[in-house]
Amino acid sequence: MPSVYIKTYGCQMNERDSEAVAAQLAAKGYTIAASEAVADVILLNTCSVRDMAEQKAIGKMQNIAADVRRNRPDVVLGFLGCMAQSRGRQLIDQLPDVDLVLGTQKFHRAAEYLDELLAGRREKIIDTESESGSEATIKEHLLLGRRDGAAGPVSAFVSIMQGCNQHCTFCIVPFTRGEERSRAIPDIVAECRQLAENGVKEITLLGQIVTSYGRREIPAREGRSGFVQLLAAVHEIEGLERIRFTSPHPKGYGDDLVAAYGELPKLCESAHLPAQSGSDRMLKAMHRGYTREKYLGLIGKLRRVQPGIGITTDIIVGFPGETEEDFDLTLSLAREAQFDNAYVFKYSPRQDTPAAAMPGQAPRGLKEERHARLLEEINAIGKRRYQERVGQTMQILVEGPSKRGPRWTGRTRCNKIVLFDGSERHRGRLMDVRIERAGLFTLYGDPAILNPD
Numbered sequence: 001m002p003s004v005y006i007k008t009y010g011c012q013m014n015e016r017d018s019e020a021v022a023a024q025l026a027a028k029g030y031t032i033a034a035s036e037a038v039a040d041v042i043l044l045n046t047c048s049v050r051d052m053a054e055q056k057a058i059g060k061m062q063n064i065a066a067d068v069r070r071n072r073p074d075v076v077l078g079f080l081g082c083m084a085q086s087r088g089r090q091l092i093d094q095l096p097d098v099d100l101v102l103g104t105q106k107f108h109r110a111a112e113y114l115d116e117l118l119a120g121r122r123e124k125i126i127d128t129e130s131e132s133g134s135e136a137t138i139k140e141h142l143l144l145g146r147r148d149g150a151a152g153p154v155s156a157f158v159s160i161m162q163g164c165n166q167h168c169t170f171c172i173v174p175f176t177r178g179e180e181r182s183r184a185i186p187d188i189v190a191e192c193r194q195l196a197e198n199g200v201k202e203i204t205l206l207g208q209i210v211t212s213y214g215r216r217e218i219p220a221r222e223g224r225s226g227f228v229q230l231l232a233a234v235h236e237i238e239g240l241e242r243i244r245f246t247s248p249h250p251k252g253y254g255d256d257l258v259a260a261y262g263e264l265p266k267l268c269e270s271a272h273l274p275a276q277s278g279s280d281r282m283l284k285a286m287h288r289g290y291t292r293e294k295y296l297g298l299i300g301k302l303r304r305v306q307p308g309i310g311i312t313t314d315i316i317v318g319f320p321g322e323t324e325e326d327f328d329l330t331l332s333l334a335r336e337a338q339f340d341n342a343y344v345f346k347y348s349p350r351q352d353t354p355a356a357a358m359p360g361q362a363p364r365g366l367k368e369e370r371h372a373r374l375l376e377e378i379n380a381i382g383k384r385r386y387q388e389r390v391g392q393t394m395q396i397l398v399e400g401p402s403k404r405g406p407r408w409t410g411r412t413r414c415n416k417i418v419l420f421d422g423s424e425r426h427r428g429r430l431m432d433v434r435i436e437r438a439g440l441f442t443l444y445g446d447p448a449i450l451n452p453d
């Protein structure tokens, strides 16, 4: 049977889609190759959210085509996901070595199309059509197919919906992922239960805007939105210890969801709340649907329910028309919100989005300068907030050995990484550690006294 290598660009949704494709192919007998050098099928699952992500994937495919094709002409090359969706046939016109272009509603067709390409029945396949029901097709997990007895992951992602109707003026996602469509609660719960039965302790529910989950399909019950009903249903699953979700939209973050942090003990006290800007003028131009005051009010509410909640955000600098004054408001928002961490992005004009045609496009140098200034602020705040944890006892879920070195890594409920001297016997365990010191966005802990064994 052929082997497949999948490289993923972009967000956690993309990682999850790649995993589902890998699981689908593994179930058909494919082996998962450790590198592109030994694979019969090479797939790049792409991201369109900024131009740099697109250029990276295109550059990578050019290199693969030049390298691999010369020696192994039969290797099948494919683009999947967001850029495949937004660029379609254009990708094959630009890179004629590519055989497959598979859009975001077609991941579940990967095996059938690869069969046809590998058997030589078709030369090229481009499928970027929409497909009703496709939101419910991202459900296979690699760990469930394992027969080697190796320990599976303790944490898993579950896709609960697809698409976005918000139409922020900077964002390409409505074009790459389509309209909002939600899976049914029992379907999601069944997937989560199966994961828990296979040793998964922590589940992160994924969607482009999870706070819109079930908005049209699931009526509110006793003041609980569809999303909070879903959280409550997943919370019932035995063996599951922790629940997370990403990303919510500040606009749809209702009081029922704030209250859930106090009512559902498995719901981890952590929230990734994309702010994008601290200036009301910019928020309006971005079509975000909230003000700075509303946003800070929401953070206040969350901290009242869970004072130790970890709050992270996304911020865009250099949006068209952003003045020094607007940018100062973003700096002061970061200080007022006291983010634990933030992803800071330089605005990147995207095809067909309203912001790309707005006047006042910022020069690259200005974006770079603001990016550096904001990062400096974010790092200083983060450093203080991590330092404040030193001396505290925190619960971690142990994930495995750290990629960079001898220590093991766990995650606190507030979503901070903790490194400690661990070993295989710690894997998958929930345990308390005493925080000994803090680095930049990392805590160092000692479990010895608290977990005698």
Ligand code: 5AD
Binding pocket: 049, 050, 170, 171, 172, 274, 276, 314, 315, 316, 345, 346, 347, 348, 349, 350
């Ligand atoms: N330019 C820069 N950053 C963007 N994001 C989305 N679109 C753009 C764009 N055109 C950022 C937002 C979003 C994150 C996933 O990517 O901050 O929350």
